[in-house]
Amino acid sequence: MSISKLPLRNILRHPGRTTAIAILVAVLSFSLLSGSILVYSLNSGLRSLENRLGADIIVLPDSARSKVNIDNLYLQGTTGYYYMSTAKQEEITKRDGIAAASGQVFLATLRADCCSMPVQVIGFDPETDFTVQPWIAERAKNDLSLNEVVVGSKVSAGVGESLRIYGISCRVAARLDATGTGLDTAVYCTGETMAVLLNAAREMNHELKITTDPSKVVSAVYLRVDPAFSVEDVANDINIHVRKVQAVKTRSVISGVSDSLGGVASTIKALIIGVWALSFLLLAAAFMLLGGERKREYAVLRVIGVSRKRLSGIALKEALFVSVLGGLIGIALSLLIVLNFHSLIEKALALPFLLPSGRNIMLFAVSTLVCVCIAGPLSAMVSALKLSRADTGIILREGV
Amino acid sequence: MVLKAEQVSKYYIRPNGVANCFEAVKPCDLTLAGGSVSVLMGRSGSGKTTLLTMLSGLLRPSHGRVLLDEKDIYALADRELSRLRCTHFAVIPQGTGAVSALSVLENILLPFSLIGRTADEKTVLSVMEKLGISHLASAQPGELSGGELRRMAIARALCVKPDFIFADEPTADLDDENSRVVLELLRNAADEGAAVLIVSHEAEAARYGDRLYKMNAGQIMIP
Incomplete structure (x- = not known):
């Protein structure tokens, strides 16, 4: 078994752990994609009205x-x-x-x-x-x-x-x-x-x-x-x-709409930032806890000759794989909800609402995936660095 | 190959202790040469494991040097030291040392993927058989007892045929029969050219050694 396959094996062999982290990442991607599509649709609606x-x-x-x-x-x-x-x-x-x-x-x-x-x-x-x-x-x-x-x-x-x-x-x-x-x-x-x-x-x-x-x-x-x-x-x-x-x-009609739209868009943006901050912190905490739990395992890898850099790489690769999984789940859910219920959203907001084209939705989805694929490993970075920098001898001495 | 410890010592700073500087290993010299088994004995907390981890490149000494063929291993960059650990050293750590996502056989073969060498299937099977774990090849570490995990870690160290084997309490958790098998395997490895350091507090281990060292309060002594 090649050591490069270890991150994937870790994910597959620990489904509970993987699912919990994937759900957090899914929340990140869902909020980002849904929020982006909503804000874009509102702006497009206003532009089209103008x-x-x-x-x-x-x-x-x-x-x-x-x-x-x-x-x-x-x-x-x-x-x-x-x-x-x-x-x-x-x-x-x-x-x-x-x-x-x-x-x-x-x-x-x-x-x-x-x-x-x-x-x-x-x-x-x-x-x-x-x-x-x-x-x-x-x-x-x-x-x-x-x-x-x-x-x-x-x-x-x-x-x-x-x-x-x-x-x-x-x-x-x-x-x-x-x-x-x-x-x-x-x-x-x-x-x-x-x-x-x-x-x-x-x-x-x-x-x-x-x-x-x-x-x-x-x-x-x-x-x-x-x-x-x-x-x-x-x-x-x-x-x-x-x-x-x-x-x-007509300017007064548009500016009235624009004011309402500005308010809704600001609320959505604030929500996205809030959800992201919270999810990012939770993810970082989850990776930190996970790191503590797997300290001994990482020490074993150091013992057999895995370098600090490679060890960080394994931890980050694992975070990346879970992020891709969670990201895709969040994106799928977001598209399912926004595309199926956009008429209801439009009615509830009572503002001009023009969904992006299929190509733009794809672009949003890809950008969201890229964002969560950066955010996931980034939140695991502190834990990965801490683990790889830890003195293996001291971890072994603790005899966990 | 010769591994030499020159005046190595290790102290720890205890944040809230009365005496906040604790000297785990006092300056000492030790030489490990191929073809011999060195046994380091002593009471718990005497500094045996600390000395072993310093010698095996896992814990930087506070003072002194660890030389492999006159080259200070702690002067190497982490990548080079890791490479050295995987090609020349094998450590049997205390406790259970397994990667939980891999099967027993995959755990044993893991060092080979780092070295980039194909494992000799015959040797691996023979070691596993001698250690009584051949039937556990596809088992997951979570399904194993403490003794079985210990034998898996020993098999992992022996199969790569390293130049230096550092065994920290290798017979802990094992019954007499398995302890004897483990010590004999370590003896055989030395006979085939490896330098073996066994850290133990069991008197039985001393019977397999060429050199016996005793440690007391961080101080190494030749009895």
Whole structure:
């Protein structure tokens, strides 16, 4: 038997000891990987929300406030419908400091045979839109035609399939990438299609409260502010001078989310540090106790001619093997829980949450394994050095 | 090969003792040469084990030198001293000296993996048979009695055919018959050219020695 196989033999012949240490290492890798994926997902969610909002100001009719929380509309997909006339949009567009303006029409479906959840249908004006089309263009090759829709990543309808909305069959032209927000449960169409859907909804007794022609209403006006003006001033100007509307700065939506996210991320980071510090100390203590227990055995190895360096190597190699084992267990558990329950986590946090890609998850897993493979032997270092430096003669004299 | 101790001594500092410096071995000289058995006798605590561990390169003396063919072994780096221990020395320590993860046979063969030499199967089996442990080859150390573990440690030391064998109370835990076998095996090793140092407080051991030393309160004496 080669002495190089001794660490592995030590692990296999002492399953109780190996399991106890592997569990501690598993806690380390689980906390690191789960925490990293959570923090990354929250940050990605926020970045994606920033990218998707696209506008500086959103103007909503006063009635919107009583129906929906503007933050929730984007974060949790809360469906809402509220309308104002296109004349209001023209009035808003005429205000100073507005570089671009585009209206969108919302329609909430309560029973769409495509989805297990209600979806928000968003109709945009292809002529003026600057918020939706840039990222639809990433997925849809051509402009949307009548009764064609683009669906968010969580809407269960494939490209080419038909989606029935208020009895109208709409062809799915493309699916969008996940954003980790309520936008993932939305369906996008042109204003022309939206007018058809609004008519159909009205015919099906959906309480839309639209008294005018459906093609003459908007739910929200998205504004891009001229760089020469301040967003704050433009929003205030609209709030003061345009009646029955509310101008909301998107930055304030994002900063609110960002503050919450910062708090959650800090808590997760603090937890990771706490768990790591505690587990590292416990591991070091475990290796120290183990070292004491095996003092005599190490002395025997010194007696037969194992050098101090080689003895430390045996102890560290053993710690490394257990770390790999524990690390893999922790990683497997973490992936199992985070990947299977991310929807629950997302709901509980109520923040934009966008899981990393498979490649990034692999990178996180490998990095975690590398970290625990350094931390495990590092925590065994003191014990290994102490053992290898101990005077063999004195240990033998103790006659344990 | 000749191993010489020149004025070696060892003292320990006791942190809370009344006399905090305890001299376990007083300056002494000793020579071990191939082909002879030296027996070091004395009462418990007289410094026998301390002297043995100093001679076998396991405990650095407080003063003096241990010379192997005129070369101070404690002037060597740990790697070289470890190499020397594994190629020229074999120590039978007090108590049970086993690596718990390995079987009895693997424990006996372990020094060969360090030397990088293949064990002579015939010699190993013959030694194990003589020591009455051949049937325990695949047993785990945890399944063995104190006497069996002791015989395993003796077999490990004898099988590598070292130049120097340091046996610390080799017959402790053994019955008369096994004690006789062990002492005869050590005698045979010396007859084949090894230098053997037996530390014992049993009078029987003296019958197998060429030289007898007595130790008392850290002082070596020739009776």
